[in-house]
């Protein structure tokens with residue numbers, strides 16, 4: 001079998017474990033060839049650091065995409081995340097339209113913010129653009145903040161002042177609302193059915209059903225878990241898992257990484273200590289016949 005290939009459109013942050021420093025190792029260990037399109041180069045991620053450098057790669061993206069087009073490249077998946085400028089919204093939309101084949105899986109992680117607030121480099125216009133970009137996706141992976149932005153709703157209203165935060169039917173309804181009339185799948189992250197736990201509420205456009213995936217979870221706000229979730233989910237979907245199976249794999253992996261990170265007392269900014277656990281994501285190896 002040829003190695004499946006994914007175009008991964010995310011930033012490269014030098015320190016702090018997020019986006020490409022998580023996407024590439026995770027998809028690679030899952031047996032997928034990653035072709036990165038870096039949207040920006042930052043010295044660190046923007047969550048909790050000040051004074052970070054930011055190199056906008058907008059111009060480079062168009063040139064690199066034109067070169068890939070001249071090579072006739074095709075991808076089994078196109079997976080986008082943190083974008084570096086408002087103009088990149090239409091560039092990534094064009095990329096999806098140009099490179100998508102009938103069987104290409106398009107995952108848009110509509111990275112925009114957390115805890116009810118947009119990330120430092122995200123403008124309201126970028127957030128509005130992200131909602132348009134997400135319309136092209138087969139699967140989206142918003143957290144609750146991004147869900148509010150996508151639906152153009154106030155974060156506190158969306159959570160009904162906190163009452164909807166752990167309410168299964170409210171989360172189920174929210175995932176369905178995000179599915180654009182049941183035409184795209186949704187894995188809503190940070191959707192916990194009880195305090196101190198977390199997980200994802202999945203709406204699967206293939207089955208038309210919403211299902212919760214939950215695990216015991218260390219209730220610490222860890223940075224970069226959204227990118228780990230969407231990367232494992234994308235890899236598992238590319239390997240043929242259902243949305244629920246893929247979300248369960250992602251949630252379990254994050255749980256194991258979070259336990260390790262908290263045990264070591266690492267600073268939140270350093271992100272999740274996932275590297276030593278990557279082996280858990282290897283495709284399961286069958287024994288050769290007769291051995």
Ligand code: PXL
Pocket residue numbers: 011013018019042044045046047082111119223224225226227
């Ligand atoms: O994990 C999302 C993310 C990705 N990239 C950058 C970020 C963040 C969240 O803060 O700052 C640069």
